[in-house]
Amino acid sequence: MDRCTVAPQSVVECHDCGLRQRHPDLAPGQSAYCAACGLKLFQHKPRGVEWALALTLTALVLLAVANFTEFMTFEYRGRSQDNRIITGILELRRLGYAPLAALILLTSLLAPLLHLSGMFCVLTCVQLGRSPAWLGPLFRRLEFLRPWAMLEVYLLGIFVAVVKLGELASIEVATAFWAYLALIVVATAAADVLDRRSVWDNVRLAGSEGRA
Amino acid sequence: MTGSLACPACALLCGVPAGTEGAVLACPRCASPLRHRKPRSIEKTWALLVAAALLYVPANALPVMTVTILGHSKRETILGGIVELFQSGMWEIGALVFVASITVPLLKIVSLAYLLLTVRRRSSLRLEERTRLYRLVEYIGRWSMIDMFMLSVLVALVQLGWLATIEPGPGATCFAAVVILTMFAASSFDPRLMWDNRGGER
Numbered sequence A: 001m002d003r004c005t006v007a008p009q010s011v012v013e014c015h016d017c018g019l020r021q022r023h024p025d026l027a028p029g030q031s032a033y034c035a036a037c038g039l040k041l042f043q044h045k046p047r048g049v050e051w052a053l054a055l056t057l058t059a060l061v062l063l064a065v066a067n068f069t070e071f072m073t074f075e076y077r078g079r080s081q082d083n084r085i086i087t088g089i090l091e092l093r094r095l096g097y098a099p100l101a102a103l104i105l106l107t108s109l110l111a112p113l114l115h116l117s118g119m120f121c122v123l124t125c126v127q128l129g130r131s132p133a134w135l136g137p138l139f140r141r142l143e144f145l146r147p148w149a150m151l152e153v154y155l156l157g158i159f160v161a162v163v164k165l166g167e168l169a170s171i172e173v174a175t176a177f178w179a180y181l182a183l184i185v186v187a188t189a190a191a192d193v194l195d196r197r198s199v200w201d202n203v204r205l206a207g208s209e210g211r212a
Numbered sequence B: 001m002t003g004s005l006a007c008p009a010c011a012l013l014c015g016v017p018a019g020t021e022g023a024v025l026a027c028p029r030c031a032s033p034l035r036h037r038k039p040r041s042i043e044k045t046w047a048l049l050v051a052a053a054l055l056y057v058p059a060n061a062l063p064v065m066t067v068t069i070l071g072h073s074k075r076e077t078i079l080g081g082i083v084e085l086f087q088s089g090m091w092e093i094g095a096l097v098f099v100a101s102i103t104v105p106l107l108k109i110v111s112l113a114y115l116l117l118t119v120r121r122r123s124s125l126r127l128e129e130r131t132r133l134y135r136l137v138e139y140i141g142r143w144s145m146i147d148m149f150m151l152s153v154l155v156a157l158v159q160l161g162w163l164a165t166i167e168p169g170p171g172a173t174c175f176a177a178v179v180i181l182t183m184f185a186a187s188s189f190d191p192r193l194m195w196d197n198r199g200g201e202r
Helices: A048-068 A085-094 A098-128 A135-148 A151-166 A175-193 A196-200 B041-061 B078-087 B091-120 B127-157 B170-188 B192-196
Strands: A011-013 A020-022 A031-033 A040-043 A072-076 A079-083 A170-173 B004-006 B013-015 B065-069 B072-076 B164-168
Touching (some): A048 A085, A048 A196, A079 B127, A085 A098, A085 B127, A098 A135, A098 A175, A098 B127, A098 B170, A151 A170, A151 B078, A151 B127, B041 B078, B041 B091, B065 B127, B072 B078, B091 B192, B127 B164, B127 B192
Antiparallel strands (some): A011 A020, A031 A040, A072 A079, A072 A170, B065 B164
16 A cells, blocks of 8 residues: 655544544643534543553453452352353353354453553553554554443343342352452543543654654 | 545544555555545445344344253243343343343344435435434444343353253344444444535535
8 A cells, every 4th residue: 555645634534524624722621522513523631641551551450350260159059150251151152152152252351351451552652652663553453442342231241140140049249240340440441531642643653754 | 536535543634645546545653544435335334234134033033042940941032031021020120131132233223224325315414413323323232232241141150950051042143143243334334425415405
């Protein structure tokens, strides 16, 4: 593919309706919305990168705890069964539902893990003021991956399952459940404090000084 | 003819050098291909949508799980599971699952078909509302996965040999396919195509 030149950045194009409009100067906390369709174009969030980096690191630790410790115990007529998040995926695969198992593995574990660790790399680079050649392409792919990380939906699924089984037997939640709950709060906050534009502003353009 | 293209991924406004018409340019910041509109958006969205609509039928008609308690097996469809929640008095949870599993996929299929038809009719009416509808469709898609996650937890927890087991059913695979197909359909639709018709009115 050919490279192209960079046009003046005083103009932005709305992602949803394609309207070109002047890029306003924003005070901290202020947001800019598209004049035609009302899409939030961006919000000026000061110190967003620092906060997002700290929260992402916390989320990674919580993700490890949530996956490597026991999730909940199910007891029915004296027999009990311990369970980790991965157990459901392995059981589905064992019972002949490999595609479904793969989808759940992707949305509940792989996508969140890749997204969080990728974001950790990107935010560390931005924080250190570095801009390696892979930074832009990596951040682009992470944005693409984002809708497939469904931690909060998974939590609702667990909630419905627990309610459904509640009548049948007793269920005790363990460490991983609380770690998971905290993980969702922290991961949501990490996404919320970050102004994506401030990351993009730190990515060096190909062809600019330093690269041929 | 525009002299510049906005990157679909990082929003960088890129100048298109003379003499490169017809070639696909790469964004100098994130390497994404630069295109005026999403390529073959209408055809792709229709194809994914029709596939999703067809699979919506077996997803609801076939059992998503088989519950066996002390030798008694019972097959449960998505709607059956919801009815059971209502019957045991948990109507809040029942309503939640009903919205996530029945309403949301249907709403997505109907809404995207409606948006595609308005693009075809070159409608310039209610552009803001239609764009808002598109954003809603894009946002709510993931919540349909509740039922699949519930199933994976149930299958993991209830493996107690002859006492009680829960196994998945073929409806689950169809349902998961509907969720994926509608998510791809939503992302392949280009809402800017609706706004492109605004000029025709003037």
